[in-house]
Amino acid sequence: MSQFETIIGLEVHVQLNTKTKIFCSCPTSFGESPNTNVCPTCLGLPGALPVLNKEVVKKAIQFGTAIQAQINQDSIFARKNYFYPDLPKAYQISQFEIPIVGKGKLDIEIDGQKKSIGITRAHMEEDAGKNIHENEYSKVDLNRACTPLLEIVSEPDMRSSDEAIAYLKKLHSIVRFIGISDANMQEGSFRCDANVSIRPQGDTKLYTRVEIKNLNSFKFIQKAIEYEVDRQVQAWEDKQYDQEVVQETRLFDTEKGITRSMRGKEEAADYRYFPDPDLLPVHIDAALFEEGRKIAELPDEKRKRYAEELMIKESDAIVLTNDLEMATYFETMIENGASPKGSVTWLSVELLGRLKGEINLQNCGIPAQTLSTLVKRIEEGKISGKSAKEILDVLVEQKGGDVDSLIQSLGLAQVNDDGAILEAIQNVLDTNADKVAEYKNGKEKMFGFFVGQIMKNVKGANPNRVNELLKEKLI
Structure with missing residues (x-):
């Protein structure tokens, strides 16, 4: 492996959390009965015309702002032509020559080493439907068709699966913190295609790349990349590279842990892009541009503020900002009067240490206000740390409760007389x-x-x- 260098570029599809679809007023809600959130426009029926959802444009601007990218005031939609059962129109409305977001960057850190990953572009497009394969039958659910996507295309700057995962986790965190997507990977709201190739160390040439399609789990993305790199290295060493490694799209078999061929990889020419005749060019006026540039605090900014203003250790600040729910819970505790130091300990060590299996901050039944009250009672000297742990055990076991009532019923009040x-x-x-x-x-x-x-x-x-x-x- 040390004789070869890995080249990885990622195409990430982020489903934007608008209430309605990108070109029609159908809802984007997940989990509805198949083929109920549809209309003539998202079904591509003759005579139905698309109308652009302004909120999609705003969220694209917000993302461009977050990655310090060039934002194009004027962009155009194009038709990307291909046939697949889940694509009713036989073309996808996307952006090609002029995307809304141009070049930007995203900084990652691995083992204390920082690296900047280039982002080539991010463009708006509509999602396809979903094929469901059951035994000998295949079904098509078009509820997802026309759901707004932001496709984020990186430069081939990543050199290992670890770098790829660090990039994806950072990207996942950003889109959630700025509030443009729930990025729920299980529901397909955040998924990626990985382009993987290898080359001998010291070589500058880019060799044949293979695309691994539709990955929606950090664990499986890493395994798929590592398997594909091993496969290509083995082919090179066996002098079978030209026969075994061809430009194609592959799928990752999660049960067998291998990639397998799906189809030949299309190039831009295969899609026969041309400007969509039903949609006007997109022009971002000053008011919308200004509105889109206002974004929530980014994870790196929160981390810095926690360390500098709240005097939180950097390692703790990293833990608190790795997840939006964690950061929100922590800040709510402070807003309700708990000290930053006490909040960190009782949230990241005591509470999280008690949450097992499928139980997490969202479903444990203990709101931030309750844990904040527990911390305040310790800091006020009304209970000891040992007693607080007993109370927290009860809160976790019964999924909530009132701290002051438990102090009295358990006889844990401290004597301060x-x-x-x-x-x-x-x-x-x-x-x-x-x-x-x-x-x-x-x-x-x-x-x-x-x-x-x-x-x-x-x-x-x-x-x-x-x-x-x-x-x-x-x-």
Whole structure:
């Protein structure tokens, strides 16, 4: 493998989260009965004309802004001609010569090493329907036809499957943080085609590339790329490269862990692109351009703010910003009065450490406000950290609850009555005068003995307050 260099370029299809489709008013909702979210326009029936959804244009501008790309004020739609059962019109409305988003970049980091991946373009297009293969039958569901997509095409800048996954995860995070897609990979809202080739180390020539189609899992994307690289290297070493590696589209068999040929790879000429005669050129006026340039805080910006303003460790800031729900949960905790440091610990360590299997932040039943209250009660000295863990165990087990009610019902409230604590301190010191003398003669471990005795005498005493008052007494 060290004799060869891997070349990877990715084409990512992001389904935009508009309420209606790109060229008609049919809803984009997922999971409806087959062929119900359709109309003459998205079915491509004669006489039905497409009308561009303005929200799609706005979301494309937002993405271009996020990757510091050139945004073309004028772009055009084209017809991409090919036949497939899930494409009712026998052409797909896409963009070719002039896309809405031009060159940009996306920075990734692996093992502390930063790298910039070029993005060639991002263009608007309509999605196709979905073929469903069951036993000897094939069915077609056209609910997805005409759903708005943003196709994001990278430069062939990635040199390993690790770099490809880092790029995809960063891209996935960005589209979710700026709110243009739910990027649900299980539902096909974020999927990619991987173009993979190899070349001898030191060579600058680009050799035959193979496209692996319709990958929608980070795990399977990585496995597919690695298998394809191994296949091409083996073919080269067996002197079968020209016969075994041809320009084609392949599919990844997730059960066998192999790629297999699907069809010959089409070039642009095969699609016979031409400007769509039913759609006017897209012109972005100043108002829409300005509106689209306003985007939510990006993951890298959040990470920097957490570290600089909230004094969060960089490693913790990375964990908090890897996922939109995680960052939102954390910020809600702070808005409800918990400290940043306490929020990090009780969210990323204590709560997440208790969530198993299919249970996550969204379905665990513990809203950020509840965990924030738990952290505040610790910081107010009303409960100990140990007691808080008991309460959190109950909250997780019963999928929610009221923190203050649990403190009372479980009898976990800390005693912060200075009078009661001072009385206990005095009794312990009077009873153990010899040990007090040992302490004052330098035997500092006696301090722990005193604390233990006091805690026995005052059940639920705040240990921090016990320590403070005991130190004052022993001066």
